[in-house]
Amino acid sequence: MHSSAVPSIPISPVLSLAAFRRGSGARVRSVLDVGQLRYVTSGRIAIGLALREMGVGPGDKVLVPAWHSPSMIPPVLWRGAQPVFYRLRADTSVDLDDIAARLDPATKVLVVTHYFGFPQAGMSTIRAFCDARGIGLLEDCAHCLIGEQQGRPVGAWGDYAIASSMKFLPIYEGGLLVSQRYDLRSVELRSAGWAFETKIALASLEKSFAHGRMGAARAALWLPMKARDAAWRLLKARRPAGTPGLSPDSSDSSFDFDPRWLDKRSSWFARVMTRRASLTRIAESRRANYVRIEAALRGQPGGHPLHGALPAGACPWAFPFVADDAERLCERLRAAGVPVVGFGRKLWPGMDGGACAVSEDLSRRVLGFPCHQELREQELSWMIDRIGEALAP
Numbered sequence: 001m002h003s004s005a006v007p008s009i010p011i012s013p014v015l016s017l018a019a020f021r022r023g024s025g026a027r028v029r030s031v032l033d034v035g036q037l038r039y040v041t042s043g044r045i046a047i048g049l050a051l052r053e054m055g056v057g058p059g060d061k062v063l064v065p066a067w068h069s070p071s072m073i074p075p076v077l078w079r080g081a082q083p084v085f086y087r088l089r090a091d092t093s094v095d096l097d098d099i100a101a102r103l104d105p106a107t108k109v110l111v112v113t114h115y116f117g118f119p120q121a122g123m124s125t126i127r128a129f130c131d132a133r134g135i136g137l138l139e140d141c142a143h144c145l146i147g148e149q150q151g152r153p154v155g156a157w158g159d160y161a162i163a164s165s166m167k168f169l170p171i172y173e174g175g176l177l178v179s180q181r182y183d184l185r186s187v188e189l190r191s192a193g194w195a196f197e198t199k200i201a202l203a204s205l206e207k208s209f210a211h212g213r214m215g216a217a218r219a220a221l222w223l224p225m226k227a228r229d230a231a232w233r234l235l236k237a238r239r240p241a242g243t244p245g246l247s248p249d250s251s252d253s254s255f256d257f258d259p260r261w262l263d264k265r266s267s268w269f270a271r272v273m274t275r276r277a278s279l280t281r282i283a284e285s286r287r288a289n290y291v292r293i294e295a296a297l298r299g300q301p302g303g304h305p306l307h308g309a310l311p312a313g314a315c316p317w318a319f320p321f322v323a324d325d326a327e328r329l330c331e332r333l334r335a336a337g338v339p340v341v342g343f344g345r346k347l348w349p350g351m352d353g354g355a356c357a358v359s360e361d362l363s364r365r366v367l368g369f370p371c372h373q374e375l376r377e378q379e380l381s382w383m384i385d386r387i388g389e390a391l392a393p
């Protein structure tokens with residue numbers, strides 16, 4: 001066994017001064033380049049708003065991939081619409097034949113997800129498919145804040161697109177609603193209040209401290225952190241009646257959807273981070289980490305990467321790995337102290353079990369290894385060693 005202490009590896013990016021460093025290469029394109037933009041508090045709230053803008057209402061149907069985050073469904077139900085699950089192929093590309101077979105006059109919107117930061121290859125075909133049938137296209141860029149495909153930034157093929165900022169940036173809440181085609185002025189947002197603003201800023205600092213990221217700034221911030229608990233109690237007590245909890249549902253990793261967040265603007269902290277952080281550096285760092293992990297896993301028993309090579313212009317959310325025995329791998333990694341990114345491990349309970357065998361398989365077998373920009377070199381190499389041990393028979 002190794003004798004070094006188990007590092008506390010953050011599962012998602014935490015705040016550090018490096019967040020503001022520039023990248024070295026050409027500026028990357030992202031969802032922020034698509035067109036009009038609204039900063040909301042989560043990806044699921046952005047889905048709800050997009051469906052509302054597309055006129056989805058009671059009796060309508062929304063096509064959703066059979067491999068999904070359960071958080072994608074409550075916004076559909078909030079509109080009074082019915083989710084209809086469609087099949088994927090083993091490489092996570094959408095099965096347009098299956099979609100065509102499920103269409104009926106009540107179908108209003110097709111939701112397409114770019115899994116783990118790998119853009120769907122056939123977006124122009126999917127766009128043409130939707131145009132020919134008069135249905136709306138919602139691009140789910142929750143895993144794909146950065147990237148381009150077929151000459152457009154991700155999110156620009158859809159009528160609307162959404163992103164989940166927390167998955168890429170060191171922030172505690174945040175979602176984006178964008179549209180290249182439509183005016184977003186009808187999406188009116190207002191501040192969620194100073195208690196919310198304060199909580200979000202403090203929560204981000206706290207997470208950073210927990211992983212030892214702030215270095216010299218620590219001493220200066222020690223007192224405010226000590227005062228945090230007292231501040232919390234005060235903030236909660238002062239919160240006006242009828243306002244939602246202090247943080248949106250996505251921040252505490254539940255799948256709930258609280259419509260009271262639909263008209264709330266994302267925090268000042270999250271908006272500044274989203275605009276100021278260098279997406280070029282984030283993409284370069286995530287791509288480099290991805291390539292490192294891929295090279296280390298080559299030839300390993302116990303499973304295989306979900307995707308082959310990283311396409312140009314793609315920025316991974318996490319490293320998706322198809323495990324032969326995900327249960328066992330997960331247990332071994334957790335025991336070793338390696339954080340595992342879970343996606344689509346739980347599916348919407350109302351989905352017909354036989355809807356898509358491929359999705360069932362992906363749901364059972366895919367685990368994500370962190371590859372985010374705030375992983376330090378020694379953390380990455382430590383993690384790669386532990387993954388290698390966990391995969392050994």
Ligand SMILES: *Cc1c(COP(=O)(O)O)cnc(C)c1O
Pocket residue numbers: 041042043044045068069071072113140142143163164165166174175250343
């Ligand atoms: C996380 C996620 C969402 C929802 O984003 P939140 O910010 O957590 O609300 C939507 N779609 C997919 C594919 C996701 O993984």
